[in-house]
Amino acid sequence: MTIQLTDIRILPAGGFGRNMLDGVSAEFSAGELTLVAGPSGAGKSTLLDVASGLRKPHEGSVRFEGEALWSRRRPAGPPMKAAFVFQYAEHQLFARTVREEFTYSLKPYRLTREEGERRIVRALEAVELPQAFLDRSPFSLSGGEKRRVALGTAFSVEPDWLFLDEPSAGLDPEASGLLTEYLARFKAGGGGIVVAAHDLDPYLPLADRVLLLNGGRLAAAVSGEELGRRPQLLAEAGLAVPESLQLADRLRGLGWDVPAGQPLAPEQLAAELAGQVRLRWAAEPGGSPAADMPAAAYAATASASAIAGAPHGAPVPSAGSAAAGQKPAAEPSSPSAARGLTAADPRALWAGCLLLSAGIFSQSSTAALALSIAVTAGVTAYSGVPVRSLKPAVRPFLLLMAFSVAISGARIAFPAGFPGLPAIGFSVPDALLTLRQFVKLLCVLVLGMLLPLLAGPIRMKQGLEQGLAGLSRLKLPVEAVALTASLLFRFIPLILAELERFSRIARARGRSGARPGSLRARDLPAVLIPLLVSLFKSAEDFALALEMRGYDRLGPRRSLREPLRFSRRDYRLIAVSLLGFVVLIGAGRL
Numbered sequence: 001m002t003i004q005l006t007d008i009r010i011l012p013a014g015g016f017g018r019n020m021l022d023g024v025s026a027e028f029s030a031g032e033l034t035l036v037a038g039p040s041g042a043g044k045s046t047l048l049d050v051a052s053g054l055r056k057p058h059e060g061s062v063r064f065e066g067e068a069l070w071s072r073r074r075p076a077g078p079p080m081k082a083a084f085v086f087q088y089a090e091h092q093l094f095a096r097t098v099r100e101e102f103t104y105s106l107k108p109y110r111l112t113r114e115e116g117e118r119r120i121v122r123a124l125e126a127v128e129l130p131q132a133f134l135d136r137s138p139f140s141l142s143g144g145e146k147r148r149v150a151l152g153t154a155f156s157v158e159p160d161w162l163f164l165d166e167p168s169a170g171l172d173p174e175a176s177g178l179l180t181e182y183l184a185r186f187k188a189g190g191g192g193i194v195v196a197a198h199d200l201d202p203y204l205p206l207a208d209r210v211l212l213l214n215g216g217r218l219a220a221a222v223s224g225e226e227l228g229r230r231p232q233l234l235a236e237a238g239l240a241v242p243e244s245l246q247l248a249d250r251l252r253g254l255g256w257d258v259p260a261g262q263p264l265a266p267e268q269l270a271a272e273l274a275g276q277v278r279l280r281w282a283a284e285p286g287g288s289p290a291a292d293m294p295a296a297a298y299a300a301t302a303s304a305s306a307i308a309g310a311p312h313g314a315p316v317p318s319a320g321s322a323a324a325g326q327k328p329a330a331e332p333s334s335p336s337a338a339r340g341l342t343a344a345d346p347r348a349l350w351a352g353c354l355l356l357s358a359g360i361f362s363q364s365s366t367a368a369l370a371l372s373i374a375v376t377a378g379v380t381a382y383s384g385v386p387v388r389s390l391k392p393a394v395r396p397f398l399l400l401m402a403f404s405v406a407i408s409g410a411r412i413a414f415p416a417g418f419p420g421l422p423a424i425g426f427s428v429p430d431a432l433l434t435l436r437q438f439v440k441l442l443c444v445l446v447l448g449m450l451l452p453l454l455a456g457p458i459r460m461k462q463g464l465e466q467g468l469a470g471l472s473r474l475k476l477p478v479e480a481v482a483l484t485a486s487l488l489f490r491f492i493p494l495i496l497a498e499l500e501r502f503s504r505i506a507r508a509r510g511r512s513g514a515r516p517g518s519l520r521a522r523d524l525p526a527v528l529i530p531l532l533v534s535l536f537k538s539a540e541d542f543a544l545a546l547e548m549r550g551y552d553r554l555g556p557r558r559s560l561r562e563p564l565r566f567s568r569r570d571y572r573l574i575a576v577s578l579l580g581f582v583v584l585i586g587a588g589r590l
Contacts, residue, residue, distance in 0.1 A: 001030040001065045001160070001192065003051050008060035010046055010216075011388070020046045021057070022216040030160065030192040033183065033206045035224070037197065038213035039238040044196035045087070045165050047213065051194060052163045053078045054504055080108065083159035084508040087166040090146035092505045093138040094529035098149055101138060104526065105153040108511035123156035126182050127175075144172055151179065153509070161192045168199055176202055200242045204228075205265040212237035225261040244269075341383045341573070346455040346463030348570035352577035353451050357444045359584030366432075368587040369439050375580055376443040385453050393449055394442070401438040408434040452489045459564070461486030466564055498534050502527045 004027050010020040021043045028034050028051065036044045049055035050062060053069050062069040064079050078084070086092065095101045102120045111119070124131060127148040133141070138149055147170065154162070162183070168176045180202050183193055187206065195203050204210075207224035212233060219237040227233060231241045231249075244263045251258045257276060258264075264272065341349060356379070360372045380387070409431030413423040452460060464482035472478045503519055506512065506526040512519070519527060 002063075003028040003065070003161070003192070003194075004061075004063040005047075005051060006061045006063075008047075008050055008057045008062070010043070010050070010055070011058050019216050021050070024060075024213070024216075024218050026051075026211055026218065026221065028161075028192055028194055029208075031187060031190045032208035033187050033193040033195065033203065035195050035197065035200065035203050035207040035210045036213065037200055037210060037234070037237070037239060038219075040198075042213040042238070043216045044213055047211075048084070048163045048165055048194060048196050049504070052082050052084055052161075052508070054084070054508055078508050078511055079161075080511060081160040083154040083157050083162055084505075085151060085154045085162065085164040085167050086505055086508075087169055089150035089154070089167075090143065091530055091534060092150055092502070092509070092526070093146060094526050096137060097134065098136055098138055098141075099134040101149060101153050102134075102156055105157060105509050109157065119156045119158060120152075122158075123152040126155050126178075127152045128178060143170070144175055147171060148175060148178075155182065159191070162186060162194070164193070164195045164197075166197055167195065168197065168202055180206065200239075201244045201263075204242060204244060204263040205268070212239070214238050224263070228259075228261045228263050341450075341454050343569070344454070344573055345564050345566055345570040346451075346459050347467045347564065348566065348573045349451055349455055350463065350467065351574050353447050355574075355577040355581040356447055356584070359581040359588075360440050360443045360447075362585055363440060363588045364436070365588065366436070368584070369436055371587050372443050372584060373439065375584065376446050380446060380450065383450050383454060385450055389453065390446060390449055393445065397442060397445060401435070401442065404438060405431050405434050457486045457490040460489055462564055494538065495535065498531055498538075499527070502530050502534075505530075 006025050008021050008024045012018060012020055024043070024047065026034075026047070036047055038044050046055065050057050053062070053064060056070045065081070069079075093101060095104060099120070102123070103116070106116050106119065120134070121131065124133070129145070129148050129152065133145070133149070138146060141149065151167075167179060171179065183195075183203075184206055187193055193206075197203055204224060204227070207227075210220075210222055210224055210227045211218060212220040212222075214237045220233045222230070222233065228245060228248075231245045234241050242263075244266070248258045248260075248263065248269070251273070252260070256273060258269070258272070356375065360376070363369050363372050380390075409426045409428065411425040411427050413425070455463065461482045464485055465479060468476075468478045468481065506519065506523040509526065510520070510523050512523060
């Protein structure tokens with residue numbers, strides 16, 4: 001049984017930058033653990049979403065055990081044979097009791113009550129939680145207990161495939177050990193495992209294949225043994241060499257016979273070194289390990305045992321791995337960052353948007369509105385903002401416009417006394433009048449959307465503070481206005497991203513066949529409750545950050561990191577916008 005990904009491409013969120021996945025092909029086999037590694041933003045989580053059926057690729061194909069996913073008009077939803085463990089899985093909890101969490105995950109399988117109870121008990125045993133937890137609220141548990149409950153809900157479905165996204169993030173050493181033991185048993189039983197992780201040490205000893213991603217592309221696809229022999233592949237993919245490989249390299253440099261292939265688990269390495277110590281000791285009667293070998297090498301036995309508890313990323317000297325010192329591959333720069341209007345001063349963008357919007361609102365004739373559409377299209381094309389980034393707001397507006405035009409043009413005439421059917425007609429002049437008003441609003445909507453996309457929340461706030469600084473003499477709360485505007489632009493995308501995140505989790509747990517971006521009514525609690533908890537936590541963290549930055553009270557002047565200054569480009573932008581305003585006003589009077 002295999003999962004085959006062929007030439008997968010995922011376009012960037014919001015339309016900016018490189019593809020999230022760019023021509024990635026991979027194959028995952030049952031009975032194997034495939035480790036997906038790469039720096040932040042490399043596309044690891046996106047690859048797991050595509051392979052598990054949670055996300056439809058823009059290009060390419062996915063075959064899950066021979067069946068093509070996304071081949072039907074209506075999505076089939078995540079396969080019933082797969083389970084997904086998300087990063088910080090405890091954030092998905094929403095039910096009143098732990099038992100209800102398990103019931104929600106098992107409901108799509110339509111199990112008998114006895115079979116469901118058996119699976120719940122086995123899952124609790126796998127994560128070493130007592131059955132007494134079933135009647136407790138998940139929100140009353142500690143962070144580690146919540147994580148174990150979340151892992152248990154995934155294990156309870158007894159899948160053939162496990163997809164895990166950064167499963168060891170935030171786990172204590174004991175829970176991390178339980179997880180790796182479960183994965184080893186799952187793999188031995190013929191299950192397929194795909195793990196995306198930054199911390200490679202817990203999974204390298206189990207990994208049959210390793211996929212290295214960098215910049216959305218597949219940098220290397222090697223076996224775990226080959227990666228142990230060629231650790232420089234990690235550095236070429238922008239990753240640090242794991243401590244286990246560095247320690248093995250150091251021990252070989254000190255004269256120990258450590259295999260150069262598949263990395264050993266800490267316990268296996270410690271046992272191997274202990275065996276070599278005994279052999280050396282036995283070869284020279286009357287000797288001792290401390291006399292026969294350097295003290296540093298003898299102490300390495302204890303170091304190998306303790307590596308599992310060492311902080312991730314702690315420096316471990318390497319005797320011969322030059323790759324550890326190589327610089328990670330640089331992230332490709334965004335192509336839109338150096339073109340169009342992205343480098344313009346936010347105040348110039350603001351002024352240009354106001355001028356063109358005023359000119360558009362003054363139009364009344366059809367010809368003048370056509371000119372407004374042309375101006376809006378030209379500005380959008382020159383800005384470098386991809387059109388697909390405007391779709392989330394423009395699409396519902398177009399639906400509203402079509403509905404409003406149809407309603408305004410509809411005419412129903414009832415005969416006197418209602419002796420017969422009413423006469424139904426359509427008034428084209430009335431419909432055109434409504435259409436003109438909506439076209440003006442659409443053009444201004446597009447221009448308004450370009451402003452935050454081009455400036456960004458930080459530069460937007462800075463531009464508002466500097467542009468409205470003179471009004472502070474009139475006791476107007478300029479700083480509060482600028483901060484509020486920047487927070488709106490920052491938190492609206494954050495809320496939408498969190499909504500999409502919990503929607504993905506609900507689709508995975510509930511085996512929903514709903515299209516991405518939509519939800520079934522029964523999945524709403526599984527989305528809204530974690531979403532509210534996450535937003536409250538984000539608000540609390542943000543309030544603390546504001547207080548630490550001195551925003552506990554408004555008024556005191558705060559130093560800007562670098563004041564914005566108008567350039568010739570900004571003056572040209574305002575001049576062109578003013579010319580556009582004059583042309584639009586003139587066209588409206590013709």
